[in-house]
Amino acid sequence: MYKALLVDDELLVRTNLKLMLDWRQHGFALCGEAANGAEALEIVERENPDLVVSDLRMPVMDGLQLSDELARRFPRCRMVMLSNYDDFDYVKGTLRNGAVDYLLKHRLNPEELGATLFRVKDVLDARPWQAGGERPDANQFLALRTRFIAQLIAGFHYSPEEFEHHVQTLNLKLDPRHLVPVILSIDNYRARQSRATLKATELERFSILNIVEEILGELGNGAVCHIGGDRFAILISFPGLRSESAVDRSVGDAISRIAGCLRTFLNLSASFSIGPSCPTPTHIPQGYAQAEKQLQDRFHLGKSVVLRSASFVKDSGSFAGLEIETEKSMTSCLRTRDSAGLFAVLDDLFARIKAAALSMNGCQLLFNDLLSLLHRAFREIRSDLSMLYADAVPPHERLAAFETLEEVKGWFHSLFARYFDLARADENGSYSDYTVQAIRYIRSHLSDNISLTQVADRIGISGAYLSTLFKNEVNIGFAEYLSDARLDRAKSYLEDGREDLKDIAALCGFNSTSYFFKTFKKKTGMTPSEFARGPRSS
Structure with a gap:
C-alpha cells in the first residue's frame, strides 16, 4: 500500500478529493493533508509519502516550488498536479521535476482520478527496477514510456546520449531527427465518459494505445502515450525524408490508417492535429503547442478532422x-x-x-x-x-x-x-383568442404607457369584457397581470447584470423609479439592488 498526501489551500477541494473514491482500493492510503507547499514539506519529512497530489496555485509556497523541493530532497516521491487552467504549458515545470500527471479541477471526477492513480501506481511499481531491481512488466513499461514522452513534450532536456539510452531501454522506435508531434483527440469523449465505467475507460485507453502502437510499429518510426482525458500524443520521426511534402504524405497515411482502425475495431471517431516537423527533440514543445492551438479549430470545423497549420x-x-x-x-x-x-x-x-x-x-x-x-x-x-x-x-x-x-x-x-x-x-391551452392577442400585445409593449382601454381597443373589444376575460381565464386582474409582466422583465435585466435602475424602470414601463422600487419590494420582499446581489427565491 502506497502513502499519499493531499495539498490544496481550499478545504473543500481536499475534502472532495478524499471522498471522491476509495483510495485504498486503488492502492493508496492517505497519510495527511496540507494547505500549502510549506506545510506539505513538513508532512513529507515525517511521513515520507510515495505520492503528493497538489494544487498549483497556493499561498506561502505554490505547487511549482513544492515540486522543485521534492525533486531535490525526495526524488522518489511522485506528484500529480491540480490546475484550474486548461493549459499544458503551465504545468511543464512540474513535469520537468518528475510530476506524473496533472488534473484539471473543473473536469475532476472519480473516473479521471482513478485512472490517474492507476498510472501513478504503475510508475511507483517500477521504482525497484530503476534502483537496480527486476525489469518492469508491460504495464510498468507503458507508465515509463508515458512519462518519457510527456517530458519530451513538456520540454524536459535530454542530451543525445540520454535520449538514445531511454529510447533503447524502453524499446521505442524513435529517431531524434525530424520528429513530427501529432495529437489524437477522441471525439464525443465527455459524453462517452458519462456513460462508461472506470474499467471500460481503461480498456478503451489500452485498446487505442495498442492500435496506434501496432501501426507505428509497422512503420518503424513512432511512439504514442496517453496525455490525459481525450488526448493521446504521437511522435513520428522521418530521418530519411528531407522533403516536407513527403513527410506530410507519410504522416497523413499513418493518421488515415489509425483513424480507420479506431472506427472499424472500436467504433470511435477521432480528430488529429499535426504539428510542424521538429529537427531535434528540443523543438518538440513548440511543435506540440502549435498542434494544441490548431486543435481548437475543431470547434468550427467539426469532428473526425485532420488539422494542419493554416487549416482555418x-x-x-x-x-x-x-x-x-x-x-x-x-x-x-x-x-x-x-x-x-x-x-x-x-x-x-x-x-x-x-x-x-x-x-x-x-x-x-x-x-x-x-x-x-x-x-x-x-x-x-x-x-x-x-x-x-x-x-x-x-x-x-x-x-x-x-x-x-x-x-x-x-x-x-x-x-x-x-x-x-x-x-x-x-x-x-385555456385562453380565448382575445386573451392571447391581449397577452401578446402587453408583452410586446411593456415599456409603453399601456392601459386596459388601449389594449381592448387594439384587439376590438370593450375594456369591461377584456377585464372579465382576464379574471376568468388568467385568474388575476388586468392591472396585476401587467404589473407582474413588468416585474418579470425587470428581474431578467437585473439577473443579466444591468445596473442602472432608472433605465430598467423605464424599459419595463414604470412611470417613476420610486414607483418601481415600491412595487418591486412589495412583490418580492426585497429592493431591486438586493435582488441583483442574490440569492433569489423567485
Missing part, C-alpha cells in the same frame, strides 16, 4: 457579442411567436460565426448574450427557468461540454423550440 482562417474580430440588430430581430420573433423567422436568424448567426472563425472567448461572449436574450423572453411567459431545460445541468456547464459549433447550434435550436412550444401551450 483565424478570427477576424468581426463579433463583439450579439449584435444589436440581430438581438432586435430575435426579440421581435420571440414576442410574435415567429419560429421560422427566429430559426432563420439563428442559422444565419451561426453561419457567420463559422465563416469568421470566431475565437473561443468571442464565442463564449456571444453564447452568453444568446442565453440572456432567451432567459429574458422566457421570464415573460414563465417564472421558472428550469422548465426551459431538459435536465438540471446549469446551461453554462452544458455549453462548456460541447465540442463543436454544430452541437452548440443544435442545443440553441432545441431551447428556442422549447420556448415556442411552452409559449403556444400557454396561449392556446
